[in-house]
Amino acid sequence: MFLEKIKSRQSGVMLYGITPPKAGTTPERVAEIADKTIARLSSLDIDALVVYDVQDESARTNQERPFPFINAMDPLDFASEHLGSLNVPKIIYRPAGKFTNAELTDWLEKLHQQTFYPVFVGVPAPDFQVKTSLSEAYKIWEKHKVTSVIGAVTIPERHHVLKDEDVRILDKMSSGVSYFISQCVFDLDYAKQLIADLSASCKSKQTDPPTIIFTITACGSAKTLDFMEWLGIHLPAQVKEDLRQADDMLERSVEICLEIASELTAFCMEHAIPFGFNIESVAIRKAEIEASIDMASAINQLLKDAGLRN
Known part of the structure; x- marks a missing residue:
């Protein structure tokens, strides 16, 4: 249904x-991780699974990276070789x-053969060749546009500074992009x-x-909070204070995330912008992974209550 919905x-x-x-x-550990991922996600009502390409973005900023960078497996290899039994489309x-x-032509052919969908992102540093x-x-x-869709990334923080994210989105739409994560x-x-600016x-x-x-x-955790800020994610001062003062930061962050999802649902419907949510789970702590599953279920119900999911 992902293709049709987009x-x-x-x-x-x-x-x-x-x-x-x-x-x-x-290989044994990779298989174990894949099995656990499939078990967790099999009960979720999702339209597609996003598998990120992990890049070292240290050259993007002078600030020290809170976590050391470690290369990850190729996302297409992991999805195609280990997540096949998870019966949802994959976005790579x-x-x-x-x-x-x-190389890109060959990669897209492999993607298309498995009914996977691409999201092209920028290079990890401005001076990258x-x-x-x-x-x-x-x-x-x-060449795949009739039977596929392609996505891109949008960054609200960039729009706050440069005021041109709506222009960037429209420009990429003219190249065939139909959804933005x-x-x-x-x-x-x-x-x-x-x-609001995109709608206008x-x-x-x-x-x-x-x-x-x-x-x-x-x-x-406080370290995850620091890492988010290092990545360029803006947390308002009140939100940061809320999280740092909470007895349970994870629980409070989930409450904040659900409030954001509810507000964005109403706002997008008001502005006639088709929308959805991508629940991200990139932490390794079991509690954070389980929280992401609970959050996905709660947002799914929110969308059902709004008449947007069956």
């Missing part, structure tokens, strides 16, 4: 996002600029401003808006 611009899309195991993980992230045209531009990558994908949302005002831009250009899928992530 092509028909239906609201209420539900995704769940994970990172692959670390590179060098033993790919930094297009790291690959040649020929780009092999294929995003515009070239979209042209390579174009946001960076993790903790600042509700930033996300609302992006939606689409109306002025008489263009149907794309689907915006908001990434929602629980935060279970």
Whole structure:
């Protein structure tokens, strides 16, 4: 249903996002991680599974990385070789600029054969030597446009600073992009401003808006909070204070995330923007993983109550 929902611009899309195991993980351990992932997600009502491509973004900032960077398995390899029994479409992230045209063409063919869908992202650092531009990558994908959809990333924080995220979105739409997955949302005002400006831009250009899928992530520790900020995720001062003072940071963060999801549901419906949610689980602590599952179920029910999911 994911393909049909995006092509028909239906609201209420539900995704769940994970990172692959670390590179060098033993085959036995990879199989164990995959089995646990499948067991957890089999009971969830989701439209697709997002598998991220983990990149070292240390060159993006002068601030010290809170967690050391460790390479991860290739997301396509992990999804195709270990998650086949999870009967939902897979969305695979790919930094297009790291690959040649020929490599990207081959990768897209493999993706298409398995009914997986791509999301092209930028390179990990501004001075990275780009092999294929995003515009070239979209042209390579174009041969699959009848039977596939392609996504991109949107960043409310960037819109707050540069005020042009709506322009970026419309530009990528002209290249075939039909849905956008946001960076993790903790600042509700930033996300609302992006939606309001995108709605206005689409109306002025008489263009149907794309689907915006908001990434929602629980935060279970002070170190995770520091890492989110290092990644460029903006947490309002009151939210940070709320989390740091909470008796149970994880529980409070889930409450905040559900409030954000509820507000964004009402706001997107008011502005006629097709939308959905991507519940992200990139932590290794069992409590945080379980919280993400509970949160996915709660947001699913929220969308059902709004008449957006059956």
